[in-house]
Structures are given as structure tokens and as C-alpha cells.
Amino acid sequence: MRVVDGAHRLRAAELRGDTTIRVRFFDGSKADAFVLAVGSNIAHGLPLSMADRKSAAARIIVSHPQWSDRMIASVSGVSAGTVAEIRRRTSAEDVGSGSRIGQDGRVRPINRAAGRELASRLITANPGLSLRQIARAAGISPETARDVRNRMSRGEDPLPKPRGAVEAAGSRRAEVLSRATAGAAAAEVVPVAERLAAVHRLKSDPALRFNETGRRLLRLLNVNMLSAEEWQEIIENVPPHCSSIVARLARECAGMWDEIAVRVDLQLAQSGTQPRASKQRESLVGQL
Structure with missing residues (x-):
């Protein structure tokens, strides 16, 4: 008869003089009851502090080491990266054969290299297998199985090389990145009116208007055309318990645009062609 969620509602009923209250019984272990309590408290009522959420995540890592970082993050209200960092600092050992349970309830290997290698052997032995059959047998997702098959068809290694391992083709990219970074640092902040005018000119370009990919790009650019005041209003209304997640997603989106x-x-x-736009417009595109 331990209250998992709704202690304040129970107390309010007692103060009203009620003798009964409707409840929903939960049958499970204390560890599962704690997970339910944490998940309920981040979904409504007063939000848990970041310290409380991290503490809850650490406790769930110990009690449910087989859960993935994303699974624990969805329950505790912190990011998957924070869960991974807490997991590295704890002594909790993974159960099972190097696998974890994801948010969708599926079991996936921690080391994806083994799954990719098994998938490559299955494809070699039986090219007629479907992606779902390969994924099920190798313990990977169908999309990973598709990537393995595509890599093999191109004569590439089924295992993608770690970032930073490819240096031969990186020199040109580094040169362009350095030039773009330098140009962005030297450029002044473009007023919103000029950015809106640039997007308006792009909207009138038939090369973008008359195909779905171009229209998608225009929609994405248009979404970001907010004034500083509008952005500030959004920032001020971000709930405290969502701040870390919003900040992480904003950084990831910024990184995508930079890429x-x-x-x-x-x-x-x-391509060896030169842009026809003026230097001022080049600077503007850099800011976009």
C-alpha cells in the first residue's frame, strides 16, 4: 500500500475529510515502482531539479543496467548523453551478452561492429535474404542491415571507419571549412530584414520552387527567419526541466546547418564554377 504517485492528491483528500480515494494498483518490484514514480514526476506537477533527475538516472542505471541510455533518459528526464556519462562513472555491469533494451522494447547489441560483421556474413552466404531477416538474425536494425548491404555492393568495408580515420580526402574539406569559418567570423551580423529579403529572392528562383527538395529547403530557411525579440521570447519560455534537452538539440541543429x-x-x-552573387550576398549565405 505504498504510494508511488499522487501523495499530494492523497493528502488533499485526507484534509477534505474523504474516507476513500480512487487508486490504480501497481504490481511490481521496488525498483520498478521507483522507475514509475520518477517517470510520473517528470510528466506533471512540479518538475524535478536537475540534481534529482541525475540522481534518479544513476539509481535506475544500477537497478536496470540492461536498459539503453535513451530508455533511461526518457524515464529520468535527462539527455541520453548525460545517462552515458553517469553510466561511465558507476560500477554497474551490463547484463546479458553485451546488449541493451531500447525504448521500443527491442534488444540491441552494445557493440554494433559484431552485428555488422554477422550481417555481412549472412549477406555473403545468402544474398536473397530480406533486410528484416538479416536484421533479426544479426540483432541490428533493418536500416543498419541496409547500410551493410549497400557498403558491400560498393565494395566497401561493412564497418564504417571512425571519424578522423579518413585523412586523404580531408585536406580539401579542411581548407573549405577554414575558409568558411574565417569568413563567418569576419562577417557582421546580417539584419533580419536582409535575411528575409534573401529568402524572398530564393523563393522566386524556379530551381528551388518547382521541386520538392527545393521547397523543403525554403521551408527550413523560412522557419529560422525570426527576429531577436522572437527568439528571446522563445528562450525565456523554455521550461527549466526541458532546458538541457532544448540546448542539446539546438547545438545539434546548429552543427547540422554548419555541416x-x-x-x-x-x-x-x-564543380569549378564561381558564384554569380556579390561578396555581400556570399556573406549573407554564410550567416544563413
């Missing part, structure tokens, strides 16, 4: 800028510059350099 797009670098790759577009690289594509332009490799």
Missing part, C-alpha cells in the same frame, strides 16, 4: 554550409561550399569548389 550543410561546409558541404555546399565544398560542392561549389569541386
